[in-house]
């Protein structure tokens with residue numbers, strides 16, 4: 111049985127991001143039409159130039175581990191059977207940084223600098239989640 | 243705040259008992275600290291016309307409704323918004339409020355009533371970004387985020403757990419001279435290194451014990467201080483959301499205001515006789531010491547190797563044991579160092595009193611956003627001659 115993970119809130123600022131992941135397993139990011147910046151997490155306006163004119167673009171789903179933690183005491187009981195949770199700061203190929211979970215059979219193989227890509231099972235994890 | 247004040251300062255300090263768990267209300271801890279601080283200042287309730295409070299659990303109450311609970315008629319009320327950086331900022335703002343005539347005497351209180359599970363609940367609803375993009379990953383609360391910061395510092399600069407452990411061990415030695423500390427047990431470097439893993443590379447003694455308690459100071463004109471008990475602020479600064487857009491930076495707002503802070507005080511880091519640094523994790527004390535000029539960025543490991551941090555040490559840090567050994571009373575963790583600083587400068591440090599101490603630095607940090615603490619603050623304090 112799939113454990114009941116805590117779910118993100120969905121609102122008009124982030125619905126495209128949440129739904130693209132939930133329904134298609136794809137990562138979408140905002141691109142500012144004012145200054146060209148790629149943005150994560152979703153905002154109502156570009157934090158760089160304050161333009162409200164933001165487009166949604168599909169990302170490659172690839173990135174590189176910048177730092178990581180092996181969490182043995184998660185914040186919610188639904189994760190207790192899956193420790194350690196591999197929590198990573200990931201530099202996405204498109205530029206933005208993201209904090210996300212990595213799924214790996216052996217957490218000891220995780221290293222800074224490792225290339226990661228989105229997991230392929232659609233609908234299991236509440237947010238874009240990566241694997242090696 | 244910028245430059246300090248020669249006429250307004252801190253004239254009293256106090257704290258409540260710290261408890262791991264009890265049925266007591268938040269108000270009862272805030273009130274206990276308030277009474278203790280008033281007595282220390284030699285003032286009564288009727289003297290207080292300003293109230294500044296920092297507390298995560300206070301909502302739906304606020305500074306004004308806390309005033310009602312305490313029966314205070316207020317001409318100035320301030321609710322801190324900067325987490326663990328808030329209490330230091332609240333004192334700087336209270337000094338300005340008294341200088342500008344908005345209040346005659348301000349009671350500054352910070353505290354919460356948490357236990358371990360309460361702390362995780364707090365982090366699960368801390369702000370929209372964490373709720374939406376951290377909590378659903380099983381991020382592990384602040385521990386998961388600061389583990390990433392510590393790993394990055396270790397891999398970037400070669401900082402070791404043994405170096406960070408020296409600080410934790412010395413702070414525990416300080417706590418053993420502080421009857422108010424919750425954690426009194428002797429701790430060796432091996433105890434620190436071999437402790438249970440919480441969020442690798444963080445282990446148990448890298449993490450604070452969430453608890454119940456409160457801290458308080460009184461800010462008023464220094465001529466009202468009991469003889470030999472006045473403490474003035476030479477300089478204070480705060481900065482929020484620096485560096486903009488980084489998730490797990492190895493630096494904070496201190497690096498932006500450090501030079502102005504020391505220029506306003508007319509002295510530098512070498513003149514500080516102690517540092518009370520915000521110690522949610524040893525790695526954050528390390529980053530504060532770098533950003534506040536005690537060593538160049540990335541060289542804190544060598545600073546740790548070359549110094550001792552007990553109250554008798556070459557660089558006394560968190561002379562009461564800090565949050566890591568006293569417990570973290572929520573937002574009270576942002577005032578525990580300030581109260582310890584005032585206590586030391588009033589020469590009321592008891593067993594752990596630094597000899598002939600006259601000035602020191604207090605640093606605040608907090609308000610975890612999407613990845614790290616967004617808020618920083620610092621104040622330089624001096625004992626009135």
Ligand SMILES: [Zn+2]
Nearest residue numbers: 142145156159
């Ligand atoms: Zn823009």
